[in-house]
Amino acid sequence: MKKLIKNGTIVTATDTYVADVLLEDGKIAVIGHHLPSEGVEVLDAEGCYIFPGGVDPHTHLEMPFGGTVSKDDFETGTIAAAFGGTTTIIDFCLTDKGVPLQNSIQTWHEKSRDKAVIDYSFHLMIGEMTEEVMKELPTVIEKEGITSFKVFMAYKNVLQADDETLFKTLVMAKEQGALVLVHAENGDVIDYLTKQALAKGETAPIHHAKTRPSELEGEATGRACLLTELADSQLYVVHVTCREAAEQIAQARAKGVSVYGETCPQYLVLDETELERPNFEGAKYVWSPPLRDKSHQRYLWNALSSGQLQTLGSDQCSFDFDGQKTLGKDDFSKIPNGGPFIEDRFSVLFSEGVGKGRITLNQFVDIVSTQSAKLFGLYPEKGTIAVGSDADLVIFDPTKERILSKDHHHMAVDYNAFEGMKIQGEPMTVLSRGEYVIKDGTFVGKLGNGRYIKRKRFNEKALRQEAVISN
Incomplete structure (x- = not known):
């Protein structure tokens, strides 16, 4: 099902702006204002950043x-x-x-x-x-x-x-x-x-x-x-x-x-x-x-x-x-x-x-x-928010305060190197190619949904380019 993220602040390496993001078939399909919500799942990102x-x-x-x-x-x-x-x-x-x-x-x-x-x-x-x-x-x-x-x-x-x-x-x-x-x-x-x-x-x-x-x-x-x-x-x-x-x-x-x-x-x-x-x-x-x-x-x-x-x-x-x-x-x-x-x-x-x-x-x-x-040859499919890029997105609450601890982390290890550290900000919803992995702080992903990516060759010119998706 298509997803529409509304009311969030999009942040890329170069820009910060408020817009809606329509996700379809694992890709970012449209970025714009007041996108229609009929027939799509709407995610309200009010007060949150939308990061790649x-x-x-x-x-x-x-x-x-x-x-x-x-x-x-x-x-x-x-x-x-x-x-x-x-x-x-x-x-x-x-x-x-x-x-x-x-x-x-x-x-x-x-x-x-x-x-x-x-x-x-x-x-x-x-x-x-x-x-x-x-x-x-x-x-x-x-x-x-x-x-x-x-x-x-x-x-x-x-x-x-x-x-x-x-x-x-x-x-x-x-x-x-x-x-x-x-x-x-x-x-x-x-x-x-x-x-x-x-x-x-x-x-x-x-x-x-x-x-x-x-x-x-x-x-x-x-x-x-x-x-x-x-x-x-x-x-x-x-x-x-x-x-x-x-x-x-x-x-x-x-x-x-x-x-x-x-x-x-x-x-x-x-x-x-x-x-x-x-x-x-x-x-x-x-x-x-x-x-x-x-x-x-x-x-x-x-x-x-x-x-x-x-x-x-x-x-x-x-x-x-x-x-x-x-x-x-x-x-x-x-x-x-x-x-x-x-x-x-x-x-x-x-x-x-x-x-x-x-x-x-x-x-x-x-x-x-x-x-x-x-x-590492992943751009612009990864690493940015642009039409045609993979719908890998993070809805991030910048106001949420929390304490890092082994009691709360999801790693298998028996300690946390940052134990007791107070930080501000937390990823609330995380999507990989448009599918939920984390939804409202809960894991909902599926084992094996991650894909092995064959990467492009090193291209120094790409380091200076904006996101342009070729079809």
């Missing part, structure tokens, strides 16, 4: 790590995302050296099949750039629509690739129209510092942060930017946490290098003192890169406001405190890295960003949705 559904460019659902598997899968993870206003995610597909890439992609298809309640796609990890991999990548791009590849510069002897692999990936990406993502930390030095700390008996969670100083994130980010410039390619730096890394991105962009940066809500509102919580509670806040000194937060907010950082990913990778985080009780290096953020990404940015005057309403939409859609 959030695009989360960085999730790890059902991901193996450190001898265990992240708690939220494509069922619980996408339900939680929908409650949080996100209607599209891009999950990271891990690969194994010597194994055909298609095998790993098939594993991720099996993880997600008949589970996701919102649309999704995959990034692909590149751990080596052999002749076999180079031959397979064009087929992966064409057949699977995977147009972004991630290279880890950290996790030595586990996920870390060398600089030759990174450079070859950048060259291949330039040729094939793909975007290279990097986890930018100096894994070799971190490995040395970790061994030194453990030898001294420094085993508590806070030493996770002490052995991964911000300087090593800045160094790796700068190195990746220089290699990108040399390859005349394009780079996206995930989960930027600190001034050193953000400055390297800004300097590269000032030189005209095609470099983009993402931060995450946890780095905007939490700091490294969380890792000092007693009774091993600090383990809940172990992820990589680690939380930083509070002084970095202002710089990250300024970088978002100025456009030097473009997106906000959740880096969702949840592990229970009891039974998973506690694997590292006597050794911080054995604490599974990651936390639960997929549900609160959208609202934390609104409350702490728009609500406190750090970013504008239109910047909020750009950061939480539009830029990710443009960077």
Whole structure:
């Protein structure tokens, strides 16, 4: 049945205005004033914003790590995302050296099949750039629509690739129209510092942060930017946490290098003192890169406001405190890295960003949705409100106050990283391609309704274009 959203304020990355929105066959059919309501279901959005559904460019659902598997899968993870206003995610597909890439992609298809309640796609990890991999990548791009590849510069002897692999990936990406993502930390030095700390008996969670100083994130980010410039390619730096890394991105962009940066809500509102919580509670806040000194937060907010950082990913990778985080009780290096953020990404940015005057309403939409859609080949079907775009919409009440807590969230994990945080604003109704996923705060979606999205190739021109739908 057609749906008509009336009386709401539409907000995109560029415009804010009051209008009606008619949804038909999964698309936005008409935007206008006083649209007729006969024969359609009417949704009254009085007093609410109508946002394009959030695009989360960085999730790890059902991901193996450190001898265990992240708690939220494509069922619980996408339900939680929908409650949080996100209607599209891009999950990271891990690969194994010597194994055909298609095998790993098939594993991720099996993880997600008949589970996701919102649309999704995959990034692909590149751990080596052999002749076999180079031959397979064009087929992966064409057949699977995977147009972004991630290279880890950290996790030595586990996920870390060398600089030759990174450079070859950048060259291949330039040729094939793909975007290279990097986890930018100096894994070799971190490995040395970790061994030194453990030898001294420094085993508590806070030493996770002490052995991964911000300087090593800045160094790796700068190195990746220089290699990108040399390859005349394009780079996206995930989960930027600190001034050193953000400055390297800004300097590269000032030189005209095609470099983009993402931060995450946890780095905007939490700091490294969380890792000092007693009774091993600090383990809940172990992820990589680690939380930083509070002084970095202002710089990250300024970088978002100025456009030097473009997106906000959740880096969702949840592990229970009891039974998973506690694997590292006597050794911080054995604490599974990651936390639960997929549900609160959208609202934390609104409350702490728009609500406190750090970013504008239109910047909020750009950061939480539009830029990710443009960077990762989803725009203009995703990431905006325009005739012909997918009817992925969020009816958002900006006045509703609430407390974030594990007692109320919809993630499967046994704690909330933002426990006790008071925020303002809540997604009330969320639609994916015109169908309800969340209706008046209640889940009404269906498992498997989320579609796998084959994405377009990287196109820098699209980053500067308004939404134009071709029929």
